[in-house]
Amino acid sequence: MAVQGGTVRPGSVLRPPMAADFLAKATHARIGIVLAAIGIMVAMVSFIGSTVNAANIADDGAGGTTVAAYNAWTFGISTAGLAFAKLGIALILWGIVRRLWIRVESTKVGLAKLVPYVDGKGDPAGLSGTNPYLSVTVTRTAPDAYPIHKMAFKLWSPMLVMGAMLVTAGVVFSLIEAAAGADGNTADFLTYSALAQGTEFFGEALLLAGISLLLGSILGSLRQGGGEVQESLGLAVKTPIMPGTAKLFVALMAIGLMGAMLQFVLYLFVAGEDNPATISAWFAWLGPLREASLGLMLSGIVLALATIGTKVLPFQFLRIQEMIRNGK
Amino acid sequence: MASAPAIKTEKYGEFLVAVTNGNPGLNLPQRMGKALWFPMFLMAIIAFPVALILGIVRASAVSDGDASTAFALAHVTTGVMFIGFMGVFSAIVFAIARILGAFREGGGTVQTAAGRRVLTLVMPNTAKAMVVLMMMGMMMLLAGIVAEFALAAVGSGAITDGDNALLQTTQSWSAWITGLRRFGNTTYLLSIAFGLYTIVNVIRLQSKRIRELGDEPALNAG
Secondary structure, X not given: OOEEOOEEOOOOOOOOOOOOOOOOOOHHHHHHHHHHHHHHHHHHHHHHHHHXXXXXXXXXXXXXXXHHHHHHHHHHHHHHHHHHHHHHHHXXXXXXXXXXXXXXXXXXHXXXXXXXXXXXXXXXXXXXXXXXXXXXXXXXXXXXXXXXXXXXXXXXXXXXXXXXXXXXXXXXXXXXXXXXXXXXXXXXXXXXXXXXXXXXXXXXXXXXXXXXXXXXXXXXXXXXXXXXXXXXXXXXXXXXOXXXXXXXXXXXXXXXXXXXXXXXXXXXXXXXXOOHHHHHHHHHHHHHHHHHHHHHHHHHHHHHHHHHHHHHHHHHHHHHHHHHHHOO | OOOOOOOEEEEEOOEEEEEEOOOOOOOHHHHHXXXXXXXXXHHHHXXXXXXXXXXXXXXXXXXXXXXXXXXXXXXXXXXXHHHHHHHHHHHHHHHHHHXXXXXXXXXXXXXXXXXXXXXXXXXXHHHHHHHHHHHHHHHHHHHHHHHHHHHHHHHHHHHHHOOHHXXXXXXXXXXXXXXXXXXXXXXXXXXXXXXXXXXXXXXXXHHHHHHHHOOOOOOOOO
């Protein structure tokens, strides 16, 4: 169980036990790097396939069965390479969430020795609410997690699992498409082409959703962890209010995911079409739709990272300095 | 904020750190990250909808049987879409560099506030790999984007002129460029993975440092 009552509990999937070794090796991150490296090797296979395909086209033209088969499997394999890399990134992000919680425990231990005692240290009235990076609340105890953080704590792993399954299914479709292309079976080739594109890109979108929710978990953990540290020292708690960049991150993720769902449904519809001319017209705009959907989700990820790097972390470091200097 | 120069480097547990008497400030990639994440993000967020609109226009050309326009728009759409991907992947890498900068500056200011020596992780090989892989990915995507626009012009002209040999050449190049773009995307993702891996190690160092900071004598303790 990752969360209980909306907070991340020690000993859960996202948070090691409080007594965890703060110098333990970064296992998640190491496996993540290996997965990303496998991704680049798979992408290299696809690139070599595309190079051979280019030679085939130069020799025999673009209309042959061999070219159709190569187009199909290089697409499928290259998308699988991207999926491996994204899963690797997700694993590293999971490791970051766990590391942040270990950092929280270390910060509690370290600041207990550094923060001087002052009278009235736990009184919110004695603490300024101004901050150059974020709007903050000042309370006696840490506030509850935002609903979006609670959602992130719970949903990141199902998204990743579903994404990986759909990409795998899409790779299988692309291999069937390649076989149909090699046999000159145009009807099956077009059907499986639609299925492969729609399924693989919906899978990629779910993987990005999992990554986005892990970033949401990082933001939620920074917020909850910051509150825990301040409470453990008996101080009033300064907590960031969700900034505009974080809200826009959620909006872009949602719009991108809806676009990915739409393209998936439309590709399923096109898979049932018979007329090659009609299918070509659908493919002409469904391709950009599926890519733009992923692009918007990636744009949301930029904003999540920017929120961490330009707002939340600078706020936390400033708050730690304030505690060390003023004792409250 | 003025940055303090490194006095020396030393081993701090398993970590190689630079020792300074104050905040070490941002290094070059982190300064670039601070300045460039937003322009890159902006470029991406504009390119994606433009590419989608071009795709819809192309669907109309395909329906009308206008082969020359459809061919040109196919490549222009891809070119614009990958301007977006180049922008968004670069923005992600720059944002990660910004996070690393926030850890570096923040760690420096906290150690300074505590009156202790400032220890900062010397740029690890994983961070260097992030920068190198990002540049490789960017070059691949940039080459792909330029080639897409060139193929749009050459290929549509070949269709209009009925020059099948030239059309075949552009189709061959298109297949190769497609592979290059896909490989460039994955290279960017590997760069991002290395950047995030670096963050993990920075957090490991900071967990050790903050825990032990209070046990170290203050610089002005006499």
